[in-house]
Amino acid sequence: MELGPLEGGYLELLNSSADPLQLYHLYDQTDLAREEIELCSEPDMDTINCEQFSRLLCDMEGDEETREAYANIAELDQYVFQDSQLDGLGKDIFIEHIGLEEMISESVEVEEAGQKSQKRQDGMANVGALEDPFSLPLSPAVPPSSSLLSCLSLPAGRIQIVPSLPSLPQGLWQISGAGTGVSGMVIYQGEMPQASQVLPSSGPAMQSLPKSPERPGSTSPFAPSAADLPGMPEPALTSRANMTEDQMSPTQCLTAHEVSSKPPKWPETVEQFCSSLRDKYQAEPAGPEGILVEVELVRARLERNSSKSQERELATPDWAERQLARGGLAEVLLAAGDRxxxxxxxxxxxxxxxxxGKSHWAREVSRAWACGQLPQYDFVFYFPCHCLDRVKDTYRLQDLLFCLGPQPQPVDEEVFGHILRRPDRVLLILDAFEGLEGQDSLLHSAGGPVSTEPHSLRGLLAGLFQRKLLRGCTLLLTARPRGRLAQSLSKADVLFEVTGFSAEQAETYVTRYLERAGVTEHREQALALLHGQPFLLSHSHSPTVCRAVCRLSEALLELGGEAELPSTLTGLYVGLLGPAARDSPPGALAGLARLAWELGRRHRGTLQDSQFPSAEVRAWAVARGLVQPIPGAPDTELAFSSFLLQCFLGAVWLALSTEIKDKELPQYLALTPRKKRPYDNWLEGVPRFLAGLLFQPHADCLGALAGPAVAALGARKQKVLSRYLKRLQPGTLRAGRLLELLHCAHEASDAGLWQHVVQGLPARLSFLGTRLTPPNTYVLCSALAAAGRDFSLDLRSTGIDPSGLGSLVGLGCVTHFRASLSDTVGLWESLQQRGETKLLRAVEEKFTIEPFKAKSPKDVEDLGNLVQIQRQLGPNIKFAIGTSPLLGGILCPPPGPIISCHSKLAIVNPVRPQLEPERDSLLGAEDLPPASRNRSDTNGHLLRQPGRVLSPCERWQSSKVQGAEETRP
Ligand SMILES: Nc1ncnc2c1ncn2[C@@H]1O[C@H](COP(=O)(O)OP(=O)(O)OP(=O)(O)O)[C@@H](O)[C@H]1O
Incomplete structure (x- = not known):
């Protein structure tokens, strides 16, 4: 039977009458067609290798849609088919839910299910029993499992037994089909069955997997071994037992890998290469200042930035829901290992x-390896990606590792062979991945090479990412996730985020910085300077800003006398650049500023010697630390010493340039929707610096950098921006842009502009899903406090930290707020512990949780904790569970109803859907039609629409365990 294109989920395919072997090959080809299967000879229709099958089965299980659909089948089975009262309704809903219209006739008429099953029995796997396609008949030999794949039934005939595939749950797995040469293949995961656990077949023939007689490479045309790859050495000896990897079973292979993590005896050349790499990493200082503050990474995920757009960005978890990689480096590197x-x-x-601090962290990984902390890797190669952006030349894999690697040297074939033999013991670090031209396509496009023949560097990288070159290695990349790159990054096995410094870590950095500078006596003064400017303190959450603050503090303290840090970021950078500008060659600052802007427009932060206006300007910029060599890159390549500095210089160019037309200037504030402006704001720090440079008093700001001659030009540009900003209505801006406007107004330090902006703030402010970093929280607090009006805030999914949450909701002008339950519990508990009862009472009264939707047991638990704290505070305190002014209502029931509401919520079992409509009607408040939504009875219980029974799917949805609660203001 000819199969059409692979469409829909695996579920549809499994339910089709397609020949399973064809199905399998179609699957594999579709998947691997993208990977350009040049090296397979003839696809061997009769051969299924267990790794391929493991992959197929894993993917089927990994397919979220299928997994969920099967989970639903298992859970809804009883409901739909065993509860005769709900028969008709249930089936319809069930069928609709799993999205299999074509199954309607099959599933409604039960007899037909038998035939369907029979059809499938000839195929790859029997899913379900003959009589009932959705029940899970488990033979005694098969351990019960909710997995779709554990419900395979066993046929008569020859059976191959493949012991223990690591990716399968324990149990028996049967595969059969024409062309295999056997009527059935059983994969057994776990201990082999005892004789008493009789396989339901007439004498299983124990055979090994089919194997190509000619060569000991992989048996799979789709999963080549090293021996299959042109240009690769002969298959590796992976154990000291003189067996090739491919002669071993997958279990043996794994065991061999584990065992061989003991240091093997290496040839002299390999030992030498390895120790030269280690020496290289150990010799590198930890960052430009040689300071290391230990930071934890947070598990990350990408999400669509709007329901309409395909673009993704880093999701913002609530503070209490963040998952820190507490095991440090080891945990990060092992994180994807499970899968x-x-x-x-x-x-x-x-x-x-x-x-x-991504690069800092990545270099720390190589240093940790050099110090023997990562024994799972024999080799770690660190590449700053700016150095790999070479379009012209062609390279082989060995050139990448040896010539472009961290320790450039001629290729040593013996060492290279050694690397190829154990790719699983190789870690490649690609730092600043966003710096590569067209990086997004490397991760997902087809066409990466499968051989080590010369290719463009991009081709080589594509081969690595597409898992064709050095297959089995670990690729660790660091990147700023923006635009299309973020979309492609969802292909990574695991994601982490570097979130910067906490206030304590920033203080630690200041201390270490001064220690290294040999001026520890200034420590207290430097910390006092920092605390004297809370806005800069909030910005020191970014290590780059923290470093800049340290440098300026050091300079100010050296001068002696009354020192004070500036109150804006613009002031900080003017303070740092002013002295450099004063002794610069003529036109040097403007020349460098122009370069910063023009490179930024092309999304680049690196520059060549030849791009400087003159050698003199280059020498000045290097001497003043404005640009610096890139570790590992040729001397002719330099980079701006930080991205923020490049943004500042870009803004200087916009402020100074006569080439930028006045009417174009407002677009560079990036406050209007993206569609209406051609500028993509890659240099995202430019808007606030531009406002700062043009609005702050000329003599202290732009004049301090460029001299008095540019005063008139600056004044004209300021007028243009002022007119634009005063026409802007803050209430119409989306949360992210509103925050940027607040930053611009803060940097401008112009009373008129600030007043205009704060007066325009809407009374209800939702930041849902928009990150509130410490500086964002700071400007928001300042703006709300300055407005002299009342506000309601929605702070869910903002990642706001506990101290930021406390400062915002503690403001007198914030009369209502909504925040994640877990963050609120944290805040209340900390206020309680600190004995701040008055503030605690105040914030409790402002808190609202309506509409409440429990999505996980944690939500219910958090609600219980809130009620508990509330009880302790006495009967007069109440928080709003009804609608609040923020959300359009006024109901604030006393604690009693909340507790009774809680006790109802607590009995909802989140794993199994509750079928009694009364029970989860409370949970399903948002599932109700608008007419009955948000209505409550006198006890504060939400009312259900009479006669409306929630469908099983709705109940399933409402009881699904799924992270923090979702927004629905
Ligand atoms: N954990 C840390 N301890 C000490 N210094 C740090 C730490 N993290 C970052 N820094 C310092 O902060 C500055 C910026 O760090 P880094 O260059 O690693 O940031 P990045 O995220 O890679 O930035 P970009 O995306 O611009 O490349 C550097 O000077 C670095 O030394």
Missing amino acids: RRPRETQVIAVLGKAGQ
Whole structure:
């Protein structure tokens, strides 16, 4: 039977009458067609290798839609088919839910199900029993499992037994089909069955997997071994037992890998290469200042930034829901290991905004390896990606590792062979991945090479990411996730985020900085300077800003006398650049500023010697630390010493340039919707610096950098921006842009502009899903306090930290707020512990949780904790469970109803859907039609629409365990 294109989920395919072997090959080809299967000879229709099958089955299980559909089948089975009263309704809903219209006739008429099952019996797997396609008949030999794959039934005939595939749950797995040469293949995961656990077949023939007689490479045309790859050495000896990897079973292979993590005896050349790499990493200082503050990474995930757009961005978890990689480096590197398939490349992405410390962290990984902390790797190669952006030349894999690697040297074939033999013991670090041209396509496009023949560097990288070259290695990349790159990064096995410094870590950095500078006596003064400018303290959450603050503090303290840090970021950078500008060659600052802007427009932060206006300007910029060499890159390549500095210089160019037309200037504030402006704001720090440079008093700001001659030009530009900003209605801006406007107004330090902005703030402010970093929280607090009006805030999914949450909701002008339950519990508990009862009472009264939707047991638990704290405070305190002014109502029931509401919520079992409509009607408040939504009875219980029974799917949805609660203001 000819199969059409692979469409829909695996569920549809399993329910089709397609020949399972064809199905399998179609699956594999579709998947691997993208991977350009050049090296397979003839696809061997009769051969299924267990790794391939493991992959197929894993993917089927990994397919979220299928998994969920089968889970629903299992759970809804009883409801739909055993509860005769609900028969008709249930089936319809069930069928609709799993989205299989074509199954309607099959599933409604039960007899037909038998035939369908029979059809499938000839195929790959029997899903379900003959009589009832959705019941789960488990033979005594098969351990019960909710997995779709544990419900395979066993046929008569020859059976191959493949012991223990690591990715399968324990149990028996049967595969059969024409062309296999056997009527059935059983994969047994777990201990082999005892004789008493009789396999339901007439004498299973124990055979090994089919194997190509000619060569000991992989038996799979789709999963080549090293021996299959042109240009690769002969198959590796992976154990000291003189067996090739491919002669071993997958279990043996894994065991061999584990065992061989003991240091093997290496040839002299390999030992030498390895120790030269280690020496290289150990010799590198930890960052430009040689300071290390230990930071924890947070598990990350990407999400669509709007329901309409395909673009993704880093999701913002609530503070209390963040998952820290507490095990440090080891945990990060092991994180994807659970999902790792044998000999499969593992991709780990460490993401974060510019200047958060990604490169610092990545270099720390190589240093840790050099110090023997990562014994699971024999080799670690660190590449700053700016150095790999070479379009012209062609390279082989060995050139990448040896010539472009951290320790450039001629290729040593013996060492290279050694690397190829154990790719699983190789870690490649690709730092600043966003710096590569067209990086997004490397991760997902087809066409990466499968051989080590010369290719463009991009081709080589594509081969690595597409898991064809050095298959089985670990790829660790760091990147700023923006635009299309973020979309492709969802292909990574695991994601982490570098979130910058906490206030304590910033203080630690200041202390260490002064220690290294040999001026520890200034420590207290420097910390006092920092605390004297809370806005800069909040910005020191970014290590880059923290470093800049340290440098300026050091300079100010050296001068002696009354020192004070500036109150804006613009002031900080003017303070740092002013002295450099004063002794610059003529036109040097403007020349460098122009370069910063023009490179930024092309999304680049690196520059060549030849791009400087003159050698003199280059020498000045290097001497003043404005640009610096890139570690590992040729001397002719330099980079701006930080992204923020590049943004500042870009803004200087906009402020100074006569080439930028006045009417174009407002677009560079990036406050209007993206569609209406061609500028993409890659240099995202430019808007606030531009406002700062043009609005702050000329003599202290732009004049301090460029001299008095540019005063008239600056004044004209200021007028243009002022007119634009005063026409802007803050209430019409989305949360992210509103925050940027607040930052611009803060940097401008112009009383008129600030008043205009704060007066325009709407009374109800929702920041739902928009990150509130410490500086964002700071400007928001200042603006609300200055407005002299009342506000309601929605602070859910903002990642706001506990101290930020406390400062915002503690403001007198904030009369109502909504925040995640877990963060609120944290705040209340900390206020309680600190004995701040008055503030606690105040914030409790402002808190609202309506409409409440419990999505996980944690939500119910948190609600219980809130009620508990509330009880302790006495009967007069109440928080709003009804609608609040923020949400359009006024109901604030006393604690009694909340507790009774809680006790109802607590009995909802989140794992199994509750079928009694009364029970979860409370949970399903948002599932009700608008007419009955948000209405409550006198006890504060939400009313259900009479006669409306929630469908099983709705109940399932409402009881699904799924992270923090969702927004529905
Ligand atoms: N944990 C840390 N301890 C000490 N210094 C740090 C730490 N993290 C970052 N820094 C310092 O902060 C500055 C910025 O760090 P880094 O260059 O690693 O940021 P990044 O996220 O890679 O930025 P970009 O995206 O712009 O490349 C550097 O000077 C670095 O030394």
